[in-house]
Amino acid sequence: MKLKLGDHSNALNDHSRVMREQFGIRTTGEQYVIALAGNPNVGKSTVFNALTGLHQHTGNWPGKTVDNAQGNYSYRNKSFLLIDLPGTYSLLAHSVEEEIARNFICFGQPDATIVVIDATSLERNLNLALQVMEISSKVIICVNLIDEARKKKLSINFGELEKELGVPIVPTAARNGEGLSDLQKAVYSMVVEKKKTWPKQIPYSEEVEQAISALLPKVEALSLASIVNPKWLALRLLDSDVSFIETISRYAATQPQRTVASQRQGG
Numbered sequence: 001m002k003l004k005l006g007d008h009s010n011a012l013n014d015h016s017r018v019m020r021e022q023f024g025i026r027t028t029g030e031q032y033v034i035a036l037a038g039n040p041n042v043g044k045s046t047v048f049n050a051l052t053g054l055h056q057h058t059g060n061w062p063g064k065t066v067d068n069a070q071g072n073y074s075y076r077n078k079s080f081l082l083i084d085l086p087g088t089y090s091l092l093a094h095s096v097e098e099e100i101a102r103n104f105i106c107f108g109q110p111d112a113t114i115v116v117i118d119a120t121s122l123e124r125n126l127n128l129a130l131q132v133m134e135i136s137s138k139v140i141i142c143v144n145l146i147d148e149a150r151k152k153k154l155s156i157n158f159g160e161l162e163k164e165l166g167v168p169i170v171p172t173a174a175r176n177g178e179g180l181s182d183l184q185k186a187v188y189s190m191v192v193e194k195k196k197t198w199p200k201q202i203p204y205s206e207e208v209e210q211a212i213s214a215l216l217p218k219v220e221a222l223s224l225a226s227i228v229n230p231k232w233l234a235l236r237l238l239d240s241d242v243s244f245i246e247t248i249s250r251y252a253a254t255q256p257q258r259t260v261a262s263q264r265q266g267g
């Protein structure tokens with residue numbers, strides 16, 4: 001069976017707008033919503049401040065950002081609304097801050113998600129990146145702190161990493177502004193020029209894949225499946241993580257009824 005992976009966010013329908021508004025996101029006209037996700041203390045707010053000119057709290061310890069912050073920037077005459085999220089190690093984690101980040105990534109309908117990762121700790125950081133890539137194909141990986149990696153004499157083959165992961169990789173040293181125009185360019189290519197990605201998907205054991213296939217028809221019938229990848233929803237059901245399933249149900253319940261007009265447009 002062929003799965004649609006996240007290409008739902010292309011056309012912003014009523015469902016998506018309602019979901020966004022739950023997070024206090026109101027965009028006017030053609031404004032693209034870009035989420036900044038990543039492990040704690042990797043430089044998300046530093047990227048956010050550099051691009052928006054705002055002053056989110058930064059510092060060298062984890063857990064500074066505790067709520068979503070929004071700020072604008074323009075690039076090539078297009079307007080982007082950047083959402084700075086609290087740090088999170090996993091989309092399956094449970095602190096309040098992590099839930100804020102997770103809920104926005106999963107249900108906030110960003111046009112793209114930048115996952116900021118620490119160049120000196122790639123393996124640990126890629127865990128979250130791969131989880132986000134399971135939900136959405138609109139992912140850009142910003143490998144930050146490359147100045148620190150250089151100091152530690154770490155060499156990273158960014159081209160190879162990009163090939164392996166199937167999404168754009170942008171090296172940055174956000175504190176010095178290095179690479180940030182490349183990051184803006186990558187966001188523009190993805191959301192304005194609709195450049196395609198092929199995010200690497202982690203295969204599960206045959207047993208789990210079979211269970212997913214059995215659940216998929218039921219999950220695909222849910223209205224939430226039009227904005228969240230059905231395979232990912234099936235996996236969460238298999239996890240039996242009751243509190244997360246309750247969260248999913250809450251978002252599902254706030255989905256507007258499909259109107260005749262949106263059905264006509266295929267929404």
Ligand SMILES: Nc1nc2c(ncn2[C@@H]2O[C@H](COP(=O)(O)OP(=O)(O)OP(=O)(O)O)[C@@H](O)[C@H]2O)c(=O)[nH]1
Pocket residue numbers: 038039040041042043044045046047057058059060061062063064065066085086087088144145146147148172173174175176
């Ligand atoms: N050397 C170096 N330091 C950086 C870079 N980017 C950010 N920092 C520093 O890293 C620390 C963490 O940056 P933040 O922007 O607060 O990180 P964050 O990801 O928003 O952290 P949380 O909100 O706690 O999850 C700060 O001391 C920044 O000045 C960089 O590219 N190079």
Ligand SMILES: [Mg+2]
Pocket residue numbers: 044045046057058064065084085086087
């Ligand atoms: Mg922060």
